[in-house]
Amino acid sequence: MIKKYIAKDYVAYGMRNKITVNGILGVEQNIKKLLEKYPDFVVIVEDMIDNGNKVVSRLIFKPSEDSDISMREIILHEIKDDKIHRAWSIGSDWN
Secondary structure: OHHHHEEEEEEEEEOOOOOEEEHHHHHHHHHHHHHHHOOOOEEEEEEEEEEOOEEEEEEEEEOOOOOOOOEEEEEEEEEEOOEEEEEEEEEOOOO
16 A cells, blocks of 8 residues: 555655655555554544645644544655655654
8 A cells, every 4th residue: 555655765854853764665664663552543634735746734643542642743745646755744742
C-alpha cells in the first residue's frame, strides 16, 4: 500500500525532532516501529488543504482511541506524479 502513495525518492523532514525519513523503506520502518510501540495507534485528520501540488494536513496522533495523551502535527506534502515526494512536519511532543 505504501508504494502506491510514496515515491521511491521520498524524503521527510521532521522539524520538531530533526528526524529525516528517506524512501519507501524508511517510511515502512517508521510505521513498523510506531505500531510495535502503539499497536492501536490512531490518526485524526482535523484539516486537509490542497493547493496545486501541495497538501497541508493538521493531524492528531494518539496511542489508542481512548488515550488521554496525544501529539499534534502539521505536515506539508509535495505531490508529483500522484505520489508524495517530500514532506515537512512540525508538531508537539506527546502530552
